[in-house]
Amino acid sequence: MNETEHGTRPDSPHAYRHFETLAIHAGQPADAQTGAVVTPIYQVSTYKQDGVGGLRGGYEYSRSANPTRSALEESLAALESGRRGLAFASGLAAEDCLLRTLLKPGDHVVIPNDAYGGTFRLFAKVVERWGVRWSVADTSDPRAVREALRPETRVLWVETPSNPLLGISDIEALAGVAREAGVRLVVDNTFASPYLQQPLQLGADVVVHSTTKYMGGHSDVVGGALVTSDAGLGEELAYHQNAMGAVAGPFDAWLVMRGAKTLAVRMDRHCENATRVAEMLAGHPKVSQVYYPGLAEHPGHEVAAKQMKAFGGMVSFRVRGGEEAAVAVCDRAELFTLGESLGGVESLIEHPGRMTHASAAGSPLEVPADLVRVSVGIEAADDLLADLRQALG
Incomplete structure (x- = not known):
């Protein structure tokens, strides 16, 4: 564009x-x-x-x-x-x-x-x-x-x-x-x-x-x-x-x-930080899959690159060990605040299956039980990466 x-x-x-x-x-x-x-x-x-x-x-x-x-x-x-x-x-x-x-x-x-x-x-x-x-x-x-x-x-x-x-x-x-x-x-x-x-x-x-x-x-x-x-x-x-x-x-x-x-300047930082988070998660041994359209392996990457200026500040990932392991990651996070919603200057983490998407349980829109979603804020990226690493254990 x-x-x-x-x-x-x-x-x-x-x-x-x-x-x-x-x-x-x-x-x-x-x-x-x-x-x-x-x-x-x-x-x-x-x-x-x-x-x-x-x-x-x-x-x-x-x-x-x-x-x-x-x-x-x-x-x-x-x-x-x-x-x-x-x-x-x-x-x-x-x-x-x-x-x-x-x-x-x-x-x-x-x-x-x-x-x-x-x-x-x-x-x-x-x-x-x-x-x-x-x-x-x-x-x-x-x-x-x-x-x-x-x-x-x-x-x-x-x-x-x-x-x-x-x-x-x-x-x-x-x-x-x-x-x-x-x-x-x-x-x-x-x-x-x-x-x-x-x-x-x-x-x-x-x-x-x-x-x-x-x-x-x-x-x-x-x-x-x-x-x-x-x-x-x-x-x-x-x-x-x-x-x-x-x-x-x-x-x-x-x-x-x-x-x-301030939307433009905030989104630039959200996107930069989310890219670093997604790349770190993609190489982490306790993460089985990362969902972020900025990654070249994402199936929608080319379409996203065509219709978006950048790839956004939201990242989701699946944790090896199943639902309880995913919930534990959410509980151990410190800088990422456990909470619903997204898009604020502060980083948030949540378990969609038990939180924002609980109403979709048993439907065609049910989300994986081992899924974690993060709204990547505009804090220093190195601090965000350190927090996710310690939360993953």
Whole structure:
């Protein structure tokens, strides 16, 4: 991907061509009233109207719109090269809004064979009760995806890199499959972030984010986002966002904007550190397999190199000795904090089978019992390597 074209589109209101500049300035001009260079937190629920139906600045009630959230939503759209961005109270709230906008009872969705446990739970335990059917496909194989599509399929759902096995799906190829079938391609871009990957430019219809992760970047906010280049779909999503109400609060929106300003520099460090961690693990005698798309032996390495700027900060690996050995590694880690979530400046370690992906147990998305997942932070790489070596024993 040409970095100088990252984050721009022909009708963009932003004159900036580089992602790093967009991240700091898009949607965030100096405050007109005070000159404040940081968007204020509009901690307000309602707004004075200039007569009945006369909205001052277009705001009436903060569930419908709030100036701080509006700034974040414009920034999100710019960073993902989209037309419309929408900010939610969590990543799952964003997913729920999207699914209820796109689907009705009797529709069908193809989901990946490796995905976030919360996403799987939403499909299997919530949306299915509403009459929406789903089936699983290996989204790294466009032929398998094509075979999984049905006449009633309306959505193809993709995570790339996937959670927790770091699988890679060819977004451009899957966009072609989706167009041929007349279905919407949704890409969860949480693991990559818009700095590393631009799904809309590769043909996706909608991008999903848990902004809790790399967008926020400091483990201090929970949020979600949707971005699309389809103006009509953007209006539909905004209608449902308001009607359903799971919106990002102004302080949470402000925190995500603050995090986004440093996304590029943080991701560079995350990627550098993760590469060193993956290479060390690949040569460790107590590790049987490493999942990281930056390794040449990863089956999705070439596709990842084609569609990503770098390979991300997430690494998963399998430990010789089975489940108890994997749990012991998590327990012995000291600098890597045992905890769920990912994408913060601090490094985290977890056992997916017992933690983030427990809801997928017994399903086609069940993860290996000996799997450990690490979110590699931006600490000194040598310290991270030393901690993992001692945790492995």
